[in-house]
Structures are given as structure tokens and as C-alpha cells.
Amino acid sequence: xxxxMFYKLLENHIxxxxxxxxxxxxxISTAFAYLLGLPLGILLNVTDRGGIYPMPAFNSVLGxxxxxxxxxxxxxLMVALxxxxxxxxxxxxxNAAMIVTLIxxxxxxxxxxxxxxxxxxxxxxxxxxxxxxxxxxxxxxKVLLPEAKPALIVGAVISTVTILGYSAMxxxxxxxGLGQIAISYGYQRYNDDIIWVCVALTIxxxxxxxxxxxxxxxxTDKRIR
Amino acid sequence: MIEIRNVSKTFKTEHGDFTAxxxxxxxxxxxxxxxxxxLSGAGKSTLVRCINLLERPTEGDVLLDGVSLVALPRKxxxxxxxSIGMIFQGFNLLAQRTAxxxxxxxxxxxxxxxxxxxxxxxxLLELVKIADKAGSYPxxxxxxxxxxxxxxxxxxxxxxxxxxxEATSALDPNTTQSILELLKDINxxxxxxxVVITHEMRVIDQICDRVAVIEDGIxxxxxxxxxxxxxxxxxxxxxxxxxxxxHIERVVGEKKLRVIFNGxxxxxPVISNMILETQTCVGILYADLRARDxxxxxxxxxxxxxxxxxxxxxxxxxxxxxxxxxxxx
Numbered sequence: 174x175x176x177x178m179f180y181k182l183l184e185n186h187i188x189x190x191x192x193x194x195x196x197x198x199x200x201i202s203t204a205f206a207y208l209l210g211l212p213l214g215i216l217l218n219v220t221d222r223g224g225i226y227p228m229p230a231f232n233s234v235l236g237x238x239x240x241x242x243x244x245x246x247x248x249x250l251m252v253a254l255x256x257x258x259x260x261x262x263x264x265x266x267x268n269a270a271m272i273v274t275l276i277x278x279x280x281x282x283x284x285x286x287x288x289x290x291x292x293x294x295x296x297x298x299x300x301x302x303x304x305x306x307x308x309x310x311x312x313x314x315k316v317l318l319p320e321a322k323p324a325l326i327v328g329a330v331i332s333t334v335t336i337l338g339y340s341a342m343x344x345x346x347x348x349x350g351l352g353q354i355a356i357s358y359g360y361q362r363y364n365d366d367i368i369w370v371c372v373a374l375t376i377x378x379x380x381x382x383x384x385x386x387x388x389x390x391x392x393t394d395k396r397i398r
Numbered sequence: 399m400i401e402i403r404n405v406s407k408t409f410k411t412e413h414g415d416f417t418a419x420x421x422x423x424x425x426x427x428x429x430x431x432x433x434x435x436x437l438s439g440a441g442k443s444t445l446v447r448c449i450n451l452l453e454r455p456t457e458g459d460v461l462l463d464g465v466s467l468v469a470l471p472r473k474x475x476x477x478x479x480x481s482i483g484m485i486f487q488g489f490n491l492l493a494q495r496t497a498x499x500x501x502x503x504x505x506x507x508x509x510x511x512x513x514x515x516x517x518x519x520x521x522l523l524e525l526v527k528i529a530d531k532a533g534s535y536p537x538x539x540x541x542x543x544x545x546x547x548x549x550x551x552x553x554x555x556x557x558x559x560x561x562x563x564e565a566t567s568a569l570d571p572n573t574t575q576s577i578l579e580l581l582k583d584i585n586x587x588x589x590x591x592x593v594v595i596t597h598e599m600r601v602i603d604q605i606c607d608r609v610a611v612i613e614d615g616i617x618x619x620x621x622x623x624x625x626x627x628x629x630x631x632x633x634x635x636x637x638x639x640x641x642x643x644x645h646i647e648r649v650v651g652e653k654k655l656r657v658i659f660n661g662x663x664x665x666x667p668v669i670s671n672m673i674l675e676t677q678t679c680v681g682i683l684y685a686d687l688r689a690r691d692x693x694x695x696x697x698x699x700x701x702x703x704x705x706x707x708x709x710x711x712x713x714x715x716x717x718x719x720x721x722x723x724x725x726x727x
Contacts, residue, residue, distance in 0.1 A: 301490035301548075304450055305504040305555075306479035315506070319494050395535040396493045 176364045187354060192374060195350035198268055199337040202275035206336065207329065209280035213239065214287025215313055225299060226309050242281040247339050250278045251346060271340065271348035279336045286332055290324035291317050323394035330386030334379050341375070351375055400426040400449060400559060400591070405458035407444050407615075418444040420615045421458070428558070431585050431592045433606035433623070435599060435638055441615040442595045446561050449593065450482045451475060462559070480508055483552030483590075487564035489544040491536040497523065497547045498532040504554045522550035526580060542573035549580065559591045560584070566601055578605050599639050603627060611635045651704030654683065654726035655712075661693035662720050669698060672715050678708040699726060 182188060217235060220228040242250070251274045258270035294317055302316045318325075341352030351371045359367035391397075407419040418441045426432045436442045447453040448460055451467050460467045462478065470478060491500050501519035502512075510518065523529045526546040536544055545565060552560055562581065566574040582605045585592050594606060602609050602623060609626050611619040611634050618632035630636045657669070673680060681701035688695050702709050716723050 295488075295490065295493070297486055297488045297490040298492060300452060301484070301486060302503075304452055304479060304482075304484040304561075305507060305551075306476040307507050308473075308476055311507060315503070316492065320492060322494060394494075395496075396537045 175366050178358055178362065178364045179366055179370065182354070182358060182367065187358075188351075188370065188374065191349070191351045191354045191371070192378070194268060195337065195340055195352070195375070195378065198272055198275065198340045198343065198348065198350055199333060202272050202279060202340065203283075203329070203333045203336050205272070205276040206279035206283045206332065209276065210283025210332075211287050211325075213280065213284035214291065215317070217284060217288040218291040218317070219309075219313065223296075225303070225312050239281040239284050242278070243285065247278055248342050248345070250274070251339075251342065254278065255346070266347040268343075268349050271343035271346075275336060275339055275343065278339060279332065282335060283328075283332050286328040287321075287325060290321045290328050293324050294320045323390045323396070326386060326390040326393060330383055330390070333382055333386070337375070337379065337382075399428055399461075399463060400424075400593070401459075401461040401464075402426075402445075402448065403459045403461065405445075405448055405455040405460065407441075407448060407453060408456045418615050419448065419455070422612075422615070422617055423458075424610055424617060424620065426591060426593060428591055429585070429589050430607045431582070431594060431605050433594045433596065433602035433609040434612055435596055435602050435609060436612035436634070437597060437638075440612045442597075442612050443563055444615075445612065446484075446563050446593060446595045449559070449561055450479050450484060480504065480555040481557045482559045482561060483555070483557035484561040484563065485545065485548045485552050485565045487567045489536070489541070489548045489568075491544055491547060491551075493536050496533050496535055497528065497539065497550075500536070500547055501551045501554055504551060508555050518554060519550070522554055523547070525553070525584075526550045540573075541569050542577060545569065545573075545577050546580065549577075549584070553584065553588070553590070557590065559593065562592060562594045562596075564595055564597070567596065567598070574601070575604075581605060597638075599627070611638065651702060653702040653704075653709070654699055655702050656697050656699050656724050656726050657716065658697045658722040658724070659687060659694040660722060661690075661695055668694075668719065668721065669700065672712060676708065676711040676715050678703055678705070678711060680712070 213235070217232065217239070218224055219226045220232040220235070222229055222232070245253070254274040254277055255265040255270070257277065258273040259265045261273055262269055264270055298320060299312060299316055302312050307315065340348070340350055341355070344350060344353030344356045351374055355368050355371035358364060359371065402422055402424040405419055405422045406417065409416045409418060422445060434442050434445060444453055448455050451460065455468065459469075462482070465478075467475060467478060492503060495503065498516065498519050501522050502515040505515035505518055520529065520532065523532055526549050528543055528546045528550070531539060531543055531547070536547070539547065560581075566577050569577060578601060581592055581594075584590055594601060596602060606623050608621065609623050610617050611626070611630070611632055613632070613634040619626060619630060619635045626635060627639055630639050659668070669680070669682065680703065683699045683701055685698040686696045687698065702712065713723075
């Protein structure tokens with residue numbers, strides 16, 4: 174039923190290594206993308222016209238930069254950003270180099286995701302915080318972030334799945350993971366079964382991540398009881 | 399004391415400038431409950447936000463105990479806001495915090511330790527009679543309960559002033575009643591000056607000492623509730639307060655009737671009973687009556703409604719009582 178290649182890969186734990194590589198590329202990239210993207214999202218929200226610290230000109234410029242990054246298809250952005258990896262790590266090959274490009278490509282996406290989560294926070298609650306004499310920075314830490322937390326978690330799940338998809342493309346330009354296995358052992362050597370195994374494994378990973386994230390979001394949210 | 403001095407507020411919109419407040423001046427004394435009434439869009443919400451500078455006046459000044467808030471540096475302004483509590487129509491509680499933690503919020507901002515904040519918050523929940531809900535989240539509370547938590551939160555930092563922006567407009571009549579009683583209670587117990595913004599005259603009537611009527615960003619009338627409510631001078635005041643009376647003016651027509659009292663009725667308020675029994679409104683234009691031995695002598699001139707069937711009912715009632723009457727020209 175399966176090809177010889179499948180058994181060979183299984184014997185050498187290639188699938189397990191692939192799962193591991195996909196997971197750590199995705200999770201590390203997501204974590205760093207949030208480190209960059211979350212502050213950007215806060216800035217986008219706070220400096221918006223109706224935000225708590227309006228700076229319309231700055232907001233437009235930042236918005237334009239974020240949009241520019243988001244307009245470029247990931248596979249092109251990834252290739253374009255390889256020199257950046259080279260600059261930071263001294264190499265443009267391997268998983269570490271892929272993580273650098275993934276972070277830069279995903280951060281603007283995360284920024285917009287976070288921005289939309291902050292938009293959900295009731296304007297009246299922010300007004301109440303201002304009426305109680307809350308300084309702008311504390312509104313971010315004590316109102317915006319805690320009140321948006323459930324939405325941020327949902328956003329993080331969606332971002333993680335998107336970045337997992339991006340990480341598969343990394344297989345085409347020298348990264349590892351399930352994407353690379355599917356392409357080099359499956360597609361390029363005509364082993365359809367390997368492609369389908371990788372697809373199935375990816376679906377399972379996404380399902381598990383989704384389930385964990387959504388449960389977390391539900392548990393955190395005190396609005397629905 | 400709050401002094402609002404010549405405050406104007408202009409908003410820049412896509413369709414040009416919109417002036418929400420025009421040269422408003424008001425003085426609100428310590429310890430009083432001051433009402434501001436107006437239709438929606440009259441500028442009352444903007445006015446109340448000018449008191450704690452959530453909206454910065456385009457012109458004019460706001461003084462709290464003689465200190466100009468407009469001139470305060472931002473840091474000082476934030477500190478001053480702790481002495482001005484505020485509650486809202488939509489309650490505006492933090493949805494991800496329990497009732498207790500909501501009341502803790504302003505205390506955390508003011509730099510209280512966690513333990514101090516919690517013990518003070520418990521006192522306040524006790525004061526607003528909702529201590530049993532300390533661990534509940536806003537989504538688990540009713541509207542009235544949420545407003546009680548909001549009041550506790552607004553009072554946490556011992557403010558001198560409490561601003562209420564349509565605080566009962568989202569509540570049913572019974573809950574409104576209990577929240578108004580709570581506000582009155584707080585005013586008396588703690589001596590907090592309360593500013594109430596509302597479109598409901600009932601709210602003003604029940605708790606306010608003085609009232610200002612606002613229309614299109616202008617204060618058209620101001621005075622003690624007892625005076626403004628019995629004898630409003632402005633058109634808007636009359637519209638808001640005497641809306642029921644206007645209704646009667648419309649149904650009463652041109653025809654007048656002289657009802658003659660010849661001692662037929664004994665201790666009976668004939669005209670009142672006639673109105674009640676026939677369910678028709680009449681205007682009383684003139685009366686000259688004398689009571690002798692419990693009997694009325696004299697006449698009353700009433701204005702009849704235009705509706706002929708209603709007039710027939712009135713005639714029938716008077717006939718039934720054996721009253722004499724004559725149409726006036």
C-alpha cells in the first residue's frame with residue numbers, strides 16, 4: 174500500500190523529525206512574530222484617530238508599511254528576505270534562516286490581528302478608565318491587554334496556523350519540516366503517498382493547536398458564562 | 399464647588415464644524431444634587447465630559463474648588479480625576495474582572511497595595527449593598543447590580559463629585575428607583591456632590607435640588623427643581639416637563655360652557671367627577687363659587703373639547719346630576 178520510500182523514511186524517523194522541525198519553526202516564529210507584532214498592533218490601535226493617543230500621520234505611515242509587507246506573497250517575501258537572514262545569522266540556509274524570514278513576514282500579519290482584537294474592547298470601558306485618571310500607558314497594560322486577552326488568544330491561534338502554512342513553503346528554499354519532506358521525497362520523486370502522509374500530519378497538528386488555543390480562549394473569557 | 403465658565407465645545411466633523419456647547423456657564427455647589435436635562439443631542443453628555451475634561455472645552459474654563467482644570471498639566475489632571483467619580487449609561491465595567499476587582503481598579507491606579515485595595519473595595523461593595531456579588535463577573539450581574547458595582551468603583555477614591563451620565567436610562571423603572579435612592583443616600587451619607595445628566599424628568603424630580611435645562615448646546619433655564627418644574631420659563635422646559643399638559647391644550651376646543659351651582663351638589667367635586675367619569679379633558683377658565691351649609695352656589699366656566707361625542711357625554715353627566723348649564727358665546 175505504501176511506497177518503499179515511506180518505509181525508509183519511517184525507519185529513519187524522518188517523519189518525526191519533520192513534525193518536530195515544523196513545530197519548532199512554527200512556534201518559535203510565532204513567539205518572535207508576537208514580540209514584534211503585538212507592540213506594532215498596540216501602536217496601530219493607540220495612535221489611530223479614535224485611539225487613546227491619536228497620532229494620525231504616524232499611524233498612516235505605520236499602516237502603510239505594515240500593508241506593504243502584507244501585500245507581498247510569502248514565498249516572494251521569503252526569497253527577498255534571505256539576505257537579512259544572511260546578515261543576522263551568516264547563512265541563508267536551514268531552519269534558523271527560515272525562522273528569521275518567517276518572523277519578519279508574520280509580524281505585520283500579527284500586528285493587524287492584534288489591532289483588530291484591541292478594536293473589540295468597549296470604548297466605554299476605556300473612557301471609564303480615563304475618567305478614573307489612568308495614564309495612557311496603564312490603559313494599555315491594565316485595560317486594553319486584559320480586556321482583549323480572549324480575542325488575542327483566538328488571533329494567536331489563527332496566526333500560528335498561518336505561520337505553519339508559511340513554514341511549509343520554507344521547504345522549497347532550504348528549510349526543513351513536513352513541507353520539505355512532502356516536496357523532496359514526495360513531489361520530486363513521485364511518491365504520492367508521502368505527500369498525503371504529510372498532509373494528514375499537518376491537519377492533525379493544526380487540529381491540536383486549534384483545540385488547545387480555543388479551549389484556552391474560552392477558559393480565559395469571563396464574558397460568556 | 400464646580401464652576402463652568404463660558405464653556406464652548408466645537409467638534410470638527412467631515413461635514414464641517416459642529417458646536418455642541420455654546421457659552422455655557424453653571425455653578426454647582428458642594429453637596430447638592432444638580433440635574434441637567436435635555437433631549438438627546440442637546441449637548442448634555444458633552445457638558446458632563448467637560449467637567450472632568452474627558453472633552454476639552456474649545457473655549458472657557460472649568461474650576462473645581464477654584465482650581466482651573468483646563469490649566470492643569472496632564473499629570474495633575476489625571477490625579478484630579480480621582481476626585482471626580484463617573485458612572486455611565488452602559489456601566490462600562492471591565493468585563494474580564496470580577497466585581498471586587500473592578501472596584502479595586504481605581505485604587506490600583508492610585509497606588510494602593512493589593513490588600514488595601516481589596517479591603518477598601520469590600521467596604522464599598524458593602525455600601526452599595528452588593529457585597530455578596532464580589533466574586534461575580536459583570537456578565538453574571540443584572541443591570542442594576544452592574545450599576546451598583548460601577549457606583550462603588552466611582553466612589554473608591556473618595557471623590558468630592560460624582561458625575562452620572564444617563565446612569566439609569568438603561569434600567570427598568572423599579573431598578574431606576576433603587577439606584578436613585580442609592581445615589582440620594584450616598585449624597586446624604588458621604589456629602590458627595592452629584593451631577594445627574596438625564597432626559598427623564600422623573601429622575602430630576604426625584605433626587606435633584608437644582609436643575610438646568612439644555613437645548614442645542616445652550617442652557618435655556620436654570621433654578622431650583624421646585625420652581626422649574628412648577629413654572630418652567632423656557633419652551634424646552636415646558637416641553638420636557640409639561641408634556642402632559644400640552645396634550646390637553648390640543649384636545650380642548652373653542653366652545654365654552656357655564657355650569658351653574660344652585661346648591662344641588664353636596665360636598666361633591668362635580669367637575670372633577672365629571673372629568674373622571676366621562677374620561678374627557680376640559681379646561682377650567684373661570685370659577686366663582688361659594689359654599690354655604692355644605693352646598694355650592696355660583697358657577698364655573700369650562701372649555702369643552704372639540705369632539706362632539708365627548709360633549710354629549712358631559713351633557714348627559716350634568717343632566718344626570720340635575721345640574722343646570724348654558725353654552726357661553
